[in-house]
Amino acid sequence: MWTFAMKLDQIRDNRVNRAYPKGIALILIRSAGKVHALSSNCPHMGCSLGGAILENGTVQCPCHDWKFDARTGRFTAAKEIGLASYPVKIENDSVMINL
Numbered sequence: 001m002w003t004f005a006m007k008l009d010q011i012r013d014n015r016v017n018r019a020y021p022k023g024i025a026l027i028l029i030r031s032a033g034k035v036h037a038l039s040s041n042c043p044h045m046g047c048s049l050g051g052a053i054l055e056n057g058t059v060q061c062p063c064h065d066w067k068f069d070a071r072t073g074r075f076t077a078a079k080e081i082g083l084a085s086y087p088v089k090i091e092n093d094s095v096m097i098n099l
Contacts (some may be wrong), residue, residue, distance in 0.1 A: 002089065002096045009094065016059060018050045021097050026086065028095065029054060029070045034036045037097045039084040042066060049083075059083075081098060 005019040005028060017028040027038035027049050037050060040049050047063035058067040067076045073083035087098040
C-alpha cells in the first residue's frame with residue numbers, strides 16, 4: 001500500500017530525515033536525486049537511526065557505529081544483515097512509500 005511519508009521539499013539532501021508514515025519509524029535519504037526509505041531501527045540492538053550520520057553513501061548508527069548502505073540498507077560488513085528497505089515513488093511533490 002502506497003502511503004504518504006512527507007513532501008519532497010522537506011527532505012534535506014545528504015541527511016538522515018525522519019518520517020513516520022502509518023506510525024512506522026523510517027529514515028528517508030535523498031542523494032543524487034533519488035530518495036531511499038529504510039527502517040529507522042538498527043538490527044544490532046534496535047537503536048534509532050534518526051540521529052545517524054550519513055557519510056560517503058553510508059548510514060552510521062549513532063550507538064555502535066554499524067554502517068549501512070544508504071541505498072539498500074545492507075550492513076557494509078556482512079551483506080546478509082540489513083535494514084528493511086521500502087520502495088519509494090514521487091507523486092505531485094509527495095514522497096510515497098510502499099509499506
